[in-house]
Amino acid sequence: MTTVLRMTKQREIILEALEGASHPSAETIYAEVRKRLPHISLGTVYRNLRQLKETGDISELQCSGEYSRFDSNLSRHYHVTCSLCGMVMDIDIDPASLKEMEEEVGKKTGFDISSHCVGFHGICQDCKG
Amino acid sequence: MTTVLRMTKQREIILEALEGASHPSAETIYAEVRKRLPHISLGTVYRNLRQLKETGDISELQCSGEYSRFDSNLSRHYHVTCSLCGMVMDIDIDPASLKEMEEEVGKKTGFDISSHCVGFHGICQDCKG
DNA sequence: GTCAATGCAAAAACTTTGCAACATT
DNA sequence: AATGTTGCAAAGTTTTTGCATTGAC
Secondary structure (H helix, E strand, C coil): CCCCCCCCHHHHHHHHHHHHCCCCEHHHHHHHHHCCCCCCCHHHHHHHHHHHHHCCCCEECCCCCCCCEEECCCCCCEEEEECCCCCEEEECCCCHHHHHHHHHHHHHHCCEEEEEEEEEEEECHHHHC | CCCCCCCCHHHHHHHHHHHHCCCCEHHHHHHHHHCCCCCCCHHHHHHHHHHHHHCCCCEECCCCCCCCEEECCCCCCEEEEECCCCCEEEECCCCHHHHHHHHHHHHHHCCEEEEEEEEEEEECHHHHC
16 A cells, blocks of 8 residues: 655645755755745654655765755766865766676675765865865 | 873773774774773763774774764775665775776866765675575 | 863754644545 | 644754863873
8 A cells, every 4th residue: 555645835845945956955955945834844844855755756865974965866976075065066977887886796795785875075166265 | 282192991992892893883882892891981982983083093984874883994995784784894896996986076076076985785695584 | 280081961963753733635 | 534744842863062070191
């Protein structure tokens, strides 16, 4: 019995916030959504993010710092995070060699590899100045 | 003015716990150290782990799950984490292609890349059975 | 003796959850 | 009408911190 998600005002606006921002954190989404729904609760934001992640409508970044960041871009791609300001930028690199590595790792360790996460860290152009 | 770390009984035993365990979490280290120092506090464990990390005596894993895990092996290497039992295993893969990627990422994004993190996730042999 | 380190407890930071009221289907 | 969803507040988890006391040098 699959549970059907209902399209509530809250969910709708959370999704719009996801699409309008770059890799926002839950807190950032909360702040954004509150401009249009002042009474929404942080709990609702977290619940929705988890559900949308489970249904595969959004993804959660890994290797991007201390707390969760979310992404409405579902294609396989990687990220750089600025160690100073926390800014996250998409990287256009070919996942092929990582895919190869997955296979190699599976063979070497006996694990059934289901995913990998890669993240780069450094200082962004703005923070260099 | 560099602060000199003092070798306390606590620090010594924490380091031994680090070396005797495989990628332990703070909580695991706490449990282990408490066998020999029953009155040590969790705060002391966290403080020491942070200090040892800062002095470069140990490293903190990334991409290894929800909470921090530590490593007394300082050489550059990567990890697989079991999604079921949380077990972490070292992987013997060549970091060369990742190093190349770092350069490519720097060029493409304008970031000064200082590090990258890579982690693989899957099901370990024990959990498959 | 000096000052880093400890134990303890309180708090911070992020996230989850219980529950009655409410809204979508 | 049925049940998924919300707001609120309380609580859970992991990690940090303030402070008086202790201990390494």
